[in-house]
């Protein structure tokens with residue numbers, strides 16, 4: 747359960763979050779809103795990658811870790827980006843094991859096989875470099891990377907923004923499955939209504955306020 751209590755974020759020229767209070771359960775949630783409304787800011791705040799101007803954020807009643815020297819944020823949370831951000835000179839397996847190592851968690855080849863399975867990728871893909879994979883496959887590796895260290899919250903910032911319709915559907919279905927079958931809390935910032943409609947809850951962010959749509 748993710749809880750925001752009276753969270754405000756003020757930048758010199760914008761106040762994307764203004765006294766936002768919100769509770770999100772272990773399910774899938776879409777955040778929609780115009781460009782520049784603060785969706786990425788909201789995700790960074792939930793993940794502890796950025797400290798709010800005021801207010802508090804917790805996961806399962808424990809405050810998120812926001813050590814300023816540690817851009818990775820809270821270890822319970824992983825962030826997925828539109829442009830995948832895999833390390834280009836490492837294989838799929840090395841990318842996954844590096845993510846575990848960075849979280850100081852010991853993982854093996856068997857764990858790599860297991861998380862690749864959760865994103866419907868064959869274990870035989872472990873030796874490939876990211877550039878040899880399609881965009882949809884790279885995004886699925888990025889989701890697997892977010893799973894390998896055992897995080898309970900996945901934040902996805904426009905995860906399908908660079909994908910075609912078929913891959914958008916596939917990646918969205920995987921995120922929905924992880925939320926519904928594996929009990930993760932998944933929060934997706936998206937411009938794509940077809941993505942938002944598939945998730946359990948929808949919020950619109952506009953002028954500093956979050957309004958629940960469904």
Ligand SMILES: Nc1ncnc2c1ncn2[C@@H]1O[C@H](COP(=O)(O)OP(=O)(O)OP(=O)(O)O)[C@@H](O)[C@H]1O
Pocket residue numbers: 757758759760762779780781782783784785786787788
């Ligand atoms: N580090 C920062 N310093 C100053 N202003 C910032 C910073 N980060 C974001 N902003 C401003 O805060 C507002 C919200 O930005 P944010 O990137 O969170 O919006 P967004 O909804 O994710 O946008 P998009 O959909 O275009 O990605 C914008 O006006 C942006 O210019």
